[in-house]
Amino acid sequence: MRDIRCYLCGYRLTVSMRAMSTSCPSCKKAIKIEDVIVKTYIPVIDLQTCGRIKITKRGRVAAKRIQSGDGITCDGVMEGAVETDGDVDFGPKASWKGSTLLSRSIRIAAGAKLIGVVTVPWQRPEPVKKKKTVAKTTTAKKTVTKKTLTKKTTVKKKTAKKTVRKKKR
Numbered sequence: 001m002r003d004i005r006c007y008l009c010g011y012r013l014t015v016s017m018r019a020m021s022t023s024c025p026s027c028k029k030a031i032k033i034e035d036v037i038v039k040t041y042i043p044v045i046d047l048q049t050c051g052r053i054k055i056t057k058r059g060r061v062a063a064k065r066i067q068s069g070d071g072i073t074c075d076g077v078m079e080g081a082v083e084t085d086g087d088v089d090f091g092p093k094a095s096w097k098g099s100t101l102l103s104r105s106i107r108i109a110a111g112a113k114l115i116g117v118v119t120v121p122w123q124r125p126e127p128v129k130k131k132k133t134v135a136k137t138t139t140a141k142k143t144v145t146k147k148t149l150t151k152k153t154t155v156k157k158k159t160a161k162k163t164v165r166k167k168k169r
């Protein structure tokens, strides 16, 4: 068995070692688990897997978002925002260009070219539990309404007195 996290919502789940894809019990979406090896040019919107992404010397990924659970090994060209729970390993001829790179750790060989904002070490935020936050907000609202009511009554009395004084002058 293998512990993974959904790259879409951050939910933790356990899958069998042979599984190539599954559907997330939390967000109900299909997620990829198998490793991805890029040997040629692939233009995609999202390159996502809970496994590892490997980009060979002749490989090139042009994506909006690149997400990997286990980490990324890049010896080729990578374009797009990178997000991984694992490590990123750039070889000597590798290049990356994107807005952000988020990873647990990073290794950059001499000669690799990186253009973008790198945040290391990075950890995927835990998913928000909805039930607890709802209970807190309802109790807070009740106390607030009581306070505002008492304030309003005192304010009305004060303003009434002031207007009377002005009329006399």
Ligand SMILES: [Zn+2]
Pocket (backbone or CB within 6 Å): 006, 007, 008, 009, 010, 011, 024, 025, 026, 027, 028, 029
């Ligand atoms: Zn999910």
